[in-house]
Amino acid sequence: MEPTAKAAPFTLHQKIIIAILALLQFTVILDFIIISPLGDILMKNLNMSTANFGYAVSAYAFSAGTSGLLAAGFADKFDRKKLLIFFYTGFIIGTVLCALSTSYWMLLSARIFTGLFGGVIGSVSLAIVTDLFLIQQRGRVMGFIQMAFATSQILGIPLGLYFTNLWGWHSAFLMIAVLGVLILIAIVTKMQPVNKHLELQLDKSPFLHLWHTLSNKQYQIGFAAIALLSVGGFMLQPFGSAYLVNNIGMTHEQLPLIFFFTGISVLIIMPLVGKLSDRVSKFWLFAAGSLISIVMILIYTNINPIPLWQVVAINMVMFMGIMSRMIPATTLNTGIPEMKDRGAYMAITSSLQQIAGGIAAVCAGYIVHQSTKTSPLENYNILGYVIAAVTLCSVFLIRRVAQLVKSKVAEPVLVTE
Template sequence: MQTEAISGFTPYQRFIIAILGLLQFTIVLDFMIISPLGDILMKSLDINTAQFGLIVSAYAFSAAISGIMAAGFADRFDRKKLLLFFYTGFLLGTVSCGMADSFTQLLAARIVTGLFGGVIGAVSLAIVADLFRPDQRGRVMSVIQMGFAGSQVLGIPLGLFLANRWTWHATFLMIAAFGLLIGLAVLLNMQPVTAHLDNRTDKNPLLHLWHTLLNKRYQTGFLATTFLPVGGFMLMPFGSAFIINNLLLTQEDLPLIFMLSGISSIIIMPMIGRLSDRVDRFKLFAAGSVLSMIMVLIYTHLPPVPLWLLIMVNMIMFMGIMSRIIPAVALNTSIPEMHDRGAYMSISASLQQMAGGVAAMAAGLIVFQPHPHSPIEHYPRLGWVVTTVVLVCIWLVYRVSLIVKQPATK
């Protein structure tokens, strides 16, 4: 399916898709692995749900700050150089996570990782928008987003194996080692991405940032992308603790759960990517949102269930999530003009991270765990909050779809 999804592209375009997908794999894995390691971290570092929510949100808040700071400069440099700069900092932050041995040290390391990692996604999206036509971007995003599924199929099970075999530190060191190889591939094989430099309008980076923020067409996109990740940030941090302490499964069950959920995403994403280039993207997003809401409510209200039933619920839920992300991201890349893409994507990413950080902190305050081995309380409340946010997001993405269909006005 993946081969079919990238048919019709040049060999170099296929390399770009592959390398951006691998970059996405490491970025997503670094962030996603926190959730399955959550139960281990809370017990080994002796921290509560609010502190763990702070660890998750620290990455998001620092990523948001760096994205805003980088937005004014994002369209003034070769995108390859920007990508290498921020990816190097991300890898150094990940190594710091692997060397942390206390709550304070891990919190500081997550802040450093977020400062650099939060900009990489925006730069990658700008590269996609520069190098691929609008009618190709759905397929491109479906393959790049396989980094999300790949982190579940390969990365999370391997990371949990390393954590169970040695310690959770080994998981972050593994991510950094693999990321070093990807960084070298970018350095040696990616060509400069500089077409946007011929279309710059503002000489002053701060003025460019200000003009991008004031663009009425862009503001609707900013609002929609702000709400898009909130549900995931609320559910994800305490997923492993919920599975172990509420559903009464074991730490050894987690790799299989995440792996099979990732496989379902790998199956569905190329299909969604092709559909996203052929049918109305908003309708596809709305259908995925409805499925997500249903499955989120089922998941958050589960009693102790057999492993196979939890896996089925997880697989269907992730199918719904992927059916939202791909068309929404494809729509979002069609909003900005070329000379604004870097700034627009950086601002969008920052707003997403900021919203995600607030959501993770809020989730840490909503749920409560009296003892590290006791059930997570109030988890069903998260399901209702997430459902409400998804409803709001449907309306906002509908407005984005109307803007994309209208020509930009000067």
């Protein structure tokens, strides 16, 4: 592995941005992944089949992907702070609608609405990171921001399940909405405008800007690579709680403990991977994480009923492998677009990632079968084989992305004091 240049320190404003974006990502990620641990409860309470639940998960992804594509042409035409405020406000409203749902169709509609806004937030956040941080800093930044996943596992999901046991599953979404309002206030009051990219725009038409970004052959490699990364998670996680309860014999009271320790493992690995990502070959770091995740996913999807501590141990190692892939892959991806295209590029990347994940969730809903509400899930091991094959393919695409980034000439970035 080849060492990189010494990492630059963060300014005060950059630290504030990292904190805001990490908290924001916490709510967005929690809003999406909370539906997985609630899956068994939702399928029983709202009388959903595995196929219906697959659609409930994918509804968010498909609407998020669609809105991301529609917003891509405009992503570089406005102050990124204003875009973030607009879409995050819509996301909060959608989350409240999820909490108010009383049927499968109401929940499905609310998830679509939430996805229309939530799907753009990630791309806007990535564009802000790319504008304000040097390439030598982005690994650490992504490490901190993606720690939101671990925090959602450690705090968000256990609290959500605890509130669910006390007041019903609706309360989990209300918790996210209340926290979202507080974060929105912080964005409005603490974040400075992010608008220097407006000086570099050449395309007058947003749709022409979108087309120029989509048709760039180098960009297309990045689009394909990042889209493929989401397939595994969208296939494995939606039925995770149902698999643990109905196949492995875990109880609903044990689920928070499993998610808690899984989050602890991710919380440990993410900062380490973030630092390594700024010092060693990002591709080889990604390849190592991919190998670990393939082995553990194949083990996880083929186990019989085992004690709780063994389930926890397998989950911890598996997610350490899965999440250690995300930082180097995402960091490499930010090095592909030109500054004038970053907003559109990140929006398209996020959209294709969501759409690919939505397709994967629907496919998973049809691959997995459950005869009754309490019977074991069938064909879950087939998901493991499919995910392993997709993960292997992603290694080759990320290798190509790494080659493109290495060949690019260093670009100026907009670092604020």
